[in-house]
Amino acid sequence: MANWSELPEEIIDLVAKRLPPYPNEFAQFSCVCKSWNSVLKKQNSNIIRKNDKQFKKGAIRSFYCHSTKRLFNYYLPQAKRTRGWGTPYGWLLTFGLDLNIHLLHPLSRVQISLPSQPTFEHQHQFDAYCPEHLCQSYFIKFALSSDPSIPETGQCPLVMAIYGEICYLAVASPGDEVWTSVDCSRSNYQDIIFFNDHFYAISCDGMLRIIEVNTRQPKATDFASPPDNIYVCSTFYLVELTGDLCMVERAFDPVDDVPTLAFHNETTYFVVYKFDFNSKTWAEVEDLGDHALFLGNNTSFAISTSDYPEFKENCIYFTDDHSNSYQRGFCDMGIYDIKNNRIEPFYFDDHQLSKFSRPIFFMPTL
Structure with missing residues (x-):
């Protein structure tokens, strides 16, 4: 040899x-x-x-x-000079200080343009905001209908965004001139997902809505009530797990950092629910099996730890996506062990944490 x-x-x-x-x-x-x-x-x-x-x-x-x-x-x-959101497709979604929005594949450096931020409705709410403040607070989440690297039938993926002061929905595709708002009578959304050829969104009170986008005016319709025992001050995520639609409840406590006179939220536990489309009810999932979930400033996704043994099974990996946590030196992120109800924090050096663009998860693809 x-x-x-x-x-x-x-x-x-x-x-x-x-x-x-x-x-x-x-x-x-x-x-x-x-x-x-x-x-x-x-x-x-x-x-x-x-x-x-x-x-x-x-x-x-x-x-x-x-x-x-x-x-x-x-x-x-x-x-450069952008905030990013992660996806499970190997792409990032970036929003820059120039107010432009792109899909970016970080390994190939390919960019796909989307309509810019000024084309959203409800701009008057943010007239006094500087670009840096807009980057920090204007968008909550993005979700893609498909992998931009594999366009289906020659069509670009549809992108849905949660945006604005009270968290409206809007949709656009590459090549569109503006973002189209979804039913402005509904708001306060926390997460979105494309599942079984439909977009679904979860509101801050745990209401699941289905989004009809194949119409001139997209609309949101109540689809299912939240589980009976959720805590309404939690944050909710939607994720596909082994072919099922699941909701994850993330609970946290406010913490006062006395030495710095700062305030932040700190995660305390998670609860996972699986949705039954026949009864339109949620049932608690007590074991993820050989899977791990990834939540935060990204499209929520699951992986098999049999395929990726370097990750811990039956665990939830999470990053800091609290809207009021833009301070340097603290980031609420870690690994939650569902079986033991225990959190293992992971931190980076202070200089690695940006108050402008928070840490995100994404699945690299070549």
């Missing part, structure tokens, strides 16, 4: 430069041997030196890879 550590440094460098921009690839490359790891470190330091000005201006984004427990800095100028 060849001794890979004895390859000339020039050849190792050429191989490293052809790696796809995917954290796992870099991690596996660096683990081959010391000489390969040394070449990769030298290459990364050269990239950072060349892009030092861009780094200082926000063109570098940090990605934490849960499978390797490592943090990667990645040059992504398309995401």
